[in-house]
Amino acid sequence: MKQVTGTSSLPSSNANSANSERTQVLYGPENTTSAILKFLMDVDTKLDICADSTWPSVAMGIDVFRNALIDIKKRRIMRRYITTITKNNLSYCKEVMKIGELRHLDGIRGNFAVSEREYLASATLQEAKLLQQVIYSNVKEVLEQQQYVFDSFWNRSSPAELRIKEIEEGINFGRTEVIQDPKEVQHLFINMIKLAKHELLLVLPTINAFYRQERIGIIELLKQTAERDHSLNVRILTPTNDAIEKKLLTIGSGNEQRDRD
Numbered sequence: 001m002k003q004v005t006g007t008s009s010l011p012s013s014n015a016n017s018a019n020s021e022r023t024q025v026l027y028g029p030e031n032t033t034s035a036i037l038k039f040l041m042d043v044d045t046k047l048d049i050c051a052d053s054t055w056p057s058v059a060m061g062i063d064v065f066r067n068a069l070i071d072i073k074k075r076r077i078m079r080r081y082i083t084t085i086t087k088n089n090l091s092y093c094k095e096v097m098k099i100g101e102l103r104h105l106d107g108i109r110g111n112f113a114v115s116e117r118e119y120l121a122s123a124t125l126q127e128a129k130l131l132q133q134v135i136y137s138n139v140k141e142v143l144e145q146q147q148y149v150f151d152s153f154w155n156r157s158s159p160a161e162l163r164i165k166e167i168e169e170g171i172n173f174g175r176t177e178v179i180q181d182p183k184e185v186q187h188l189f190i191n192m193i194k195l196a197k198h199e200l201l202l203v204l205p206t207i208n209a210f211y212r213q214e215r216i217g218i219i220e221l222l223k224q225t226a227e228r229d230h231s232l233n234v235r236i237l238t239p240t241n242d243a244i245e246k247k248l249l250t251i252g253s254g255n256e257q258r259d260r261d
Helices: 028-043 054-059 063-074 090-097 139-157 159-170 180-194 205-217 220-226 242-251
Strands: 007-009 021-026 046-050 079-084 101-104 109-117 117-123 131-136 199-203 234-240 256-259
Touching: 028 063, 028 109, 028 117, 028 131, 046 101, 046 139, 054 063, 054 090, 063 079, 063 139, 079 090, 079 234, 090 101, 101 159, 109 139, 117 199, 117 256, 139 220, 180 220, 199 220, 205 220, 205 234
Parallel strands: 046 079, 079 101, 199 234, 234 256
Antiparallel strands: 007 021, 021 131, 046 109, 109 117, 117 131
């Protein structure tokens, strides 16, 4: 029996065909480096990479990987890179920006790359060192899933230029994010009220909107916050009726409530 070392293959049901879909786990720097270089060489139209803060040092600090990525730029392939930009990897990130579009996203864990027909991933990277293990796949469903993940991260990320300016000049540009989970929205809303120092502005479009906020405890929280800190200016813009007018008066005479027609 012939023993194969260095790889572990998980073939699909049509593995007998010449171009069979397959997923492989490769071990050892020699095997992983060969797989990565072949992956990069086979890219035709686009390359998407999402990786943690160590990746820039691997991509730019190891000659064979840097040269392969430079070659991809010369071939005019669309290149999108996401990583967590920090003070420690700033110089490497600036090098990455010369060879592709780089964006920043906090808290990335894991590392993967997607081309138009292949996928590579590695759980961990070490600074400027070759990889010990990678996962390869050309299974269509895997590619579609990972492309969706990448696109989601890309839409949430911010331009590298802004993040670098934040680090170098101490400027906080803030962020804009669409939050879809109602529980998370409510949690953030409550925290914003609790953390307010000077002013709270609340706009409610309808009477029913006021009652919805009352049911989840927002109106009572506003009242407690205003009572706790008399210097806090609470301003509410909402349509009213007699019942709502009475409730608004309990928030405090020093605060402002307006009827919104």
